[in-house]
Amino acid sequence: MIQTIFSAGLPVDEKLLIQKNSIRGHGGGGRLCVVTGTHGDELEGQYVCYLLSEFLQRNIDKIHGTIDIYPALNPLGIDSITRGFPGFDLDMNRIFPGAENKSLSDSAAFQIIDDIKSADFAIDIHASNIFLRELPQARINVNTADSLVRYAEMLNIDLVWVHPAATVLESTLAHSLNSLGVKTIVVEMGVGMRITPEYGVRLFDGILNLMKNVGIYTGEVGGAISKPRIVDGDGVAFVNAEKSGVFLPEKSYGNHLDEGDVIGRIVSPLTGATLSVAKALQPGLLMTIRAYPIVYEGSLLARIVKD
Amino acid sequence: MKKIKIFSMKSPYREAFHISGYVFGGGEKSVAIVGAMRGDEVQQQFVCSQLVRILGGLERDGMLADGKEILVIPSANHFSMNIGKRFWPMDNTDINRMFPGYDQGETTQRIASAIFERIKDYKSGIQLASYHFAGDFILHVRVIKTAIDISGGAQMFGLPYVYIKQPEPFDTVMLNYNWQIWDTAAYSIYAGTTDTIDKNAAKQTWQAIIRFLSESGIVRKEAAPGFKSKILYDSDFTTVSAPCAGIFYQLKHPGGDVRRSETIAKILDPYDGSVLSEIASPRDGIIFFSHSKPLIMEKTVAFWVI
The missing domain is CATH 2.40.50.100 (RNA polymerase II/Efflux pump adaptor protein, barrel-sandwich hybrid domain)
Incomplete structure (x- = not known):
């Protein structure tokens, strides 16, 4: 059943609508919310929502509980290739839990929280931005690791990255929901503005697996579920651009690197010079690689999960 | 007046990006003033450019107090201003969401780090700020409420209002908050407009800053009297x-x-x-x-x- 959870008028003959598809099976079994599209340039979650929506409605007899699918928390952003909430400077994932009468974006955030807060679980799907490609991974604040890692392990992803807490992250959707008792896992995968079908299918299988393990789904799960590596904040090394120029990668994400391996080169098309060679400073798994070629000094080129 | 280079970076196809500062006087790091960190903060840049002109004149006339140093950074993001963007041209990140910065991090973290490293030891800090909603304000001084009470210093600008704001999570990565955490008395001034120049509001703003410098004993110029500022809190x-x-x-x-x-x-x-x-x-x-x-x-x- 399609429901509108937030509506607000736009200046000329249009409304902003945030909608969900609420799929209800037999009684019991709890409630899972799958949310995505907070950042309008992150589209990987679109495919997952489609797969879930299509499959679950076809297999309604195997569902015990409710699955609410929110494919576009920032519909104006998605429809206009805008990362943020058009018209407002703030990242939409920095305004939760919102407030009822503060601003349009705060009102939307408030209603989103209000609609999800009675759920047992939430999966908040992000792609990377347009600049980076990421292996499928869950990102979990260290303060919630004890309660969430075991569920993240069910999601058929490659990594669970347990990161340090930061005050600024207290305004994310995931932090607000976890504070309200909704077990919420952030998944990052793929790249901005694109869909990586392989990852979408993997996460779809993973979400079914989680649903099966917590009693919301009684059917089969396609494919083997991979067990992710658990990584803490110190276990990830960052490689940033030393020069501004054009980055030409020589490795793909998912590659294993030895110390000294060349990850890519920064070149000048004008002069033909190689300006910088980015190398792995320690062996490990290439979990992130630069997707957008133009770089400034400091641009993130790669992340490596240390061996 | 001495012009200094605070940050430099080459670009793939544009001329190199530099952040410049203007130093007046010398000795105790007394006041640092930061202008446009976003590409549409034209009013803020205009105010700072006028301050550089005025402070240069005061220094030539021997009206700066001995042993006091003032630093003005009129612009930290002209790469965006020159092409009509608000945030950093490549990745659309906001320099004023990157403080205290990280010198080994991403580009705008490095910019924030270079600025912060240069300004964090000043006794007072003044930022010409803009807001994340499109709108106009009454001229006022804003202070993020932390453990130290600097409302008295904020009243020395002589603007009609001082707004003491409770910090929100996103404030913790902004300049004003981090300045205070590093023991600088930090004041944000909202100079009326952002992407248009309001000459009257701009003049009142630079006069307020000169008044603050005068009241603080940093310049010897007698400033015209200002308002007895009313203190406002979120509940007002x-x-x-x-x-x-x-x-x-x-x-x-x-x-x-x-x-x-x-x-x-x-x-x-x-x-x-x-x-x-x-x-x-x-x-x-x-x-x-x-x-x-x-x-x-x-x-x-x-x-x-x-």
């Missing part, structure tokens, strides 16, 4: 949101007195021009902030009334 503001969307026909502007139930704006139907809604003031008071665009979405903040 009443937010008025748009009850519907349409053309925003504004009747009252920042600084205007209003009576309870007085119509302060109308929202018009963009097709037939009829009045969809009249926005009434919820209280007797003064308009502190108003939405400034001709169109408005439903639930958008239209006014703050104090």
Whole structure:
């Protein structure tokens, strides 16, 4: 059943609508919310929502509980290739839990929280931005690791990255929901503005697996579920651009690197010079690689999960 | 006056990016002033450029106090300003969401780090700020409330209002908050507009900063008297949101007195021009902030009334 959870008028003959598809099976079994599209340039979650929506409605007899699918928390952003909430400077994932009468974006955030807060679980799907490609991974604040890692392990992803807490992250959707008792896992995968079908299918299988393990789904799960590596904040090394120029990668994400391996080169098309060679400073798994070629000094080129 | 280089970086195809500062006097690091960190902060850059001109004149005339140093950074993001963007041209990140910065991090983290490293030891810090909603403010000084009480220093600007704001999570990555954590008395000045130059508001702003420097004993120029600033807290503001969307026909502007139930704006139907809604003031008071665009979405903040 399609429901509108937030509506607000736009200046000329249009409304902003945030909608969900609420799929209800037999009684019991709890409630899972799958949310995505907070950042309008992150589209990987679109495919997952489609797969879930299509499959679950076809297999309604195997569902015990409710699955609410929110494919576009920032519909104006998605429809206009805008990362943020058009018209407002703030990242939409920095305004939760919102407030009822503060601003349009705060009102939307408030209603989103209000609609999800009675759920047992939430999966908040992000792609990377347009600049980076990421292996499928869950990102979990260290303060919630004890309660969430075991569920993240069910999601058929490659990594669970347990990161340090930061005050600024207290305004994310995931932090607000976890504070309200909704077990919420952030998944990052793929790249901005694109869909990586392989990852979408993997996460779809993973979400079914989680649903099966917590009693919301009684059917089969396609494919083997991979067990992710658990990584803490110190276990990830960052490689940033030393020069501004054009980055030409020589490795793909998912590659294993030895110390000294060349990850890519920064070149000048004008002069033909190689300006910088980015190398792995320690062996490990290439979990992130630069997707957008133009770089400034400091641009993130790669992340490596240390061996 | 000495011009110094605070940050330099090559670009793939543009000329190198430099952040420059202007140092006046010498000795104790007394006041650092930061202007445009976003590409649309033209009013803020204009105020800073005038301060550089005025302080240069005061220094030539021997009117700076001995042993006091003032630093002015008029612009930290002209790469965006030159192409009409608000945030960093490549990744659209906001330098003022990157403090205290990280010198081994991403580009805007490095910029923030270089600026912060240069300004963190000053006794007082003044930032010419802009807000994340499109709108106009009454000129005021804003202080993020932390453990130290600097409301007395904020009143030395002689602007009509000082707003003591409770920090929100996103404040913790902004310059004002981090300055204070590093023991600098940090003041943000909202100079009325952002992407347009309001000459009167700009002049009042630089006069307020010179007044602060005079009151602090850093310049010997006697400043014209200012206001006895009223201190405002979050609880002093009443937010008025748009009850519907349409053309925003504004009747009252920042600084205007209003009576309870007085119509302060109308929202018009963009097709037939009829009045969809009249926005009434919820209280007797003064308009502190108003939405400034001709169109408005439903639930958008239209006014703050104090």
